[in-house]
Amino acid sequence: MxxxxxxxxxxxxxxxxxxxxxxxxxxxxxxxxxxxxxxxxxxxxxxxxxxxxxxxxxxxxxxxxxxxxxxxxxxxxxxxxxxxxxxxxxxxxxxxxxxxxxxxxxxxxxxxxxxxxxxxxxxxxxxxxxxxxxxxxxxxxxxxxxxxxxxxxxxxxxxxxxxxxxxxxxxxxxxxxxxxxxxxxxxxxxxxxxxxxxIWKLPFSPENTREEDFYVNETSTVKVPMMVQSGNIGYFRDSVIPCQMIQMNYVGNGTAFFILPDQGQMDTVIAALNRDTIDRWGKLMTPRQMNLYIPKFSxxxxxxxxxxxxxxxxxxxxxxxxxxxxxxxxxxxxxxxxxxxxxxLDEGNVLPVADNGNPVHLPSESLTIKYNRSFLFLAFDKYTWSSLMMGKVMNPV
Missing domain, CATH: 3.30.497.10 (Antithrombin, subunit I, domain 2)
Incomplete structure (x- = not known):
């Protein structure tokens, strides 16, 4: 092909x-x-x-x-x-x-x-x-x-x-x-x-989106609409490259990585992006029950x-x-x-209207990840293996 x-x-x-x-x-x-x-x-x-x-x-x-x-x-x-x-x-x-x-x-x-x-x-x-x-x-x-x-x-x-x-x-x-x-x-x-x-395969409910702080840098904070999700999501914490990440699938062939560098390590993570790194992340990604916070933005x-x-x-x-x-x-x-x-980037909501009013339940024993500071976004089409988007989000507002 x-x-x-x-x-x-x-x-x-x-x-x-x-x-x-x-x-x-x-x-x-x-x-x-x-x-x-x-x-x-x-x-x-x-x-x-x-x-x-x-x-x-x-x-x-x-x-x-x-x-x-x-x-x-x-x-x-x-x-x-x-x-x-x-x-x-x-x-x-x-x-x-x-x-x-x-x-x-x-x-x-x-x-x-x-x-x-x-x-x-x-x-x-x-x-x-x-x-x-x-x-x-x-x-x-x-x-x-x-x-x-x-x-x-x-x-x-x-x-x-x-x-x-x-x-x-x-x-x-x-x-x-x-x-x-x-x-x-x-x-x-x-x-x-x-x-x-x-459209997310595991959609966020718009009813659960809330205003929260996003830390642009050490001295600047902005208010953002923060989407909230609790579910079983692909996760990996890298012990070699200072970051953690999740993988969210779209309905159909799309998939996205949200990469959260450790504080002050954005440049180090970007420098490490290559074929071998993505290959290793793919092999080590495992499902994890978590409470997830991701900003809604364009x-x-x-x-x-x-x-x-x-x-x-x-x-x-x-x-x-x-x-x-x-x-x-x-x-x-x-x-x-x-x-x-x-x-x-929004809720991608496909839930029935009757379900939208139910507040998300955030189990206290689950891992909590908040993308409330600068992160990387990579989106791919799985069928064609195309790199659709590569982004660095410093300020979602």
Whole structure:
């Protein structure tokens, strides 16, 4: 199954964390060889963005960014080198198969009934004097459902509004703001966006959500709506990396890790995030009766990926020397890549109305975990092994 090439975390299946239900096609094993490299790329990108926003919330979608960058490879003369910088091994998978796999993956994530509400995509906004080649436009439309829209080159306020309106429409109103004051020297602006919300398999009752303190740092505290749950939940306390964590499943194929570093150990935990760490956590996660407190929040941010992609080896993409021979008809192309991610974390309630009024019973003998200070959030789609979201929550308000 060619989708496994891009979806980052096949090794979690072998750890027992996820069932290997997607591995059914005869040719699937040939694509698993590439998955570890893609995981490394995802964590590398995430760590660099966190470093650039050390005291702020950070939220990205690795699978969404991978799709956007793979799409851009259609525009470059040296697409082989470009794809290799993303971690793909072209001795094992042809370029056409890469794009076909992303096409299939995008369809699975957005159209299958998984209990996850996902709106994701790419849109290219062109200055009026830029003309893209028909072959490039056809390929990006066919494989990635991406559109190319013209924006005014002088009126940046109008251009910003056009970008925001387009993404708002494509996400059914979930993402309303991508740019506020666009002012770019680029002739092409690629906007990559994703919205994620899920229904919990073990839902929180809204009646039990209460206002509590969240400790942003040693001197700052904010009030947050805190969701409360009592149940049997996957748990692991790491004796090697200073943190503890839970695993919460969504209805369908989604699953999420909430990682709570020990006080003052956030940087240490982030530095330790890699394939081996996640694999070990998956093997050691065990069900535990607990009283769980998680803040209810909505988090989003927009990133210009220029600097962070240059740090991971993709430099020429953003220079005037970039070779976009497969893209433009005449005008030289300069590029900006914006990534907009939005996560909505709420009760995910599917309980009958009659049950909602029952207050949660919190057994005193159960383990109590409160996510009332900075923590990490990782969300995956188990069927495709996609890394949907990676977040650092410093302040949920």
């Amino acid at each position: 060619s989708l496994a090439l891009y979806t980052c975390l096949f090794w979690l299946c072998t750890s027992g964390l996820w069932t290997a239900q997607a591995v059914t096609d005869e040719d699937s094993s040939s694509h698993r060889d590439l998955a570890p490299t893609n995981v490394d790329f995802a964590f590398n990108l995430y760590k660099r963005l966190v470093a650039l926003n050390s005291d702020k919330n950070t939220l990205i979608s690795p699978v969404s960014i991978s799709m956007a960058l793979a799409m851009l490879s259609l525009s470059t003369r040296d697409s082989t080198q470009f794809l290799e910088n993303l971690g793909f091994n072209l001795t094992k998978m042809a370029e056409a198969e890469i794009h076909q796999g992303f096409q299939y993956l995008n369809s699975l994530l957005q159209q299958s009934d998984t209990g996850l509400e996902i709106h994701m995509g790419n849109a290219m906004f062109l200055l009026q004097n830029l003309k893209l080649k028909d072959s490039f436009l056809a390929d990006t439309k066919h494989y990635y459902e991406s559109e190319a829209l013209t924006i005014p080159s002088k009126d940046w306020s109008k251009a910003s509004q056009q970008i925001n309106d387009h993404v708002k429409n494509k996400t059914q109103g979930k993402i309303e703001l991508v740019v506020s004051d666009l002012d770019s020297s680029a002739t092409l602006i690629l906007v990559n966006y994703i919205f994620l919300k899920g 988090m989003s941010d927009t990133y210009d990926l220029k600097d962070v992609l240059a740090d991971v080896g993709i430099k020429d993409l953003f220079t005037n020397q970039s070779d976009f021979a497969g893209t433009t008809k005449d005008t030289p192309l300069t590029l900006t890549v914006l990534h907009k991610a939005m996560l909505q």
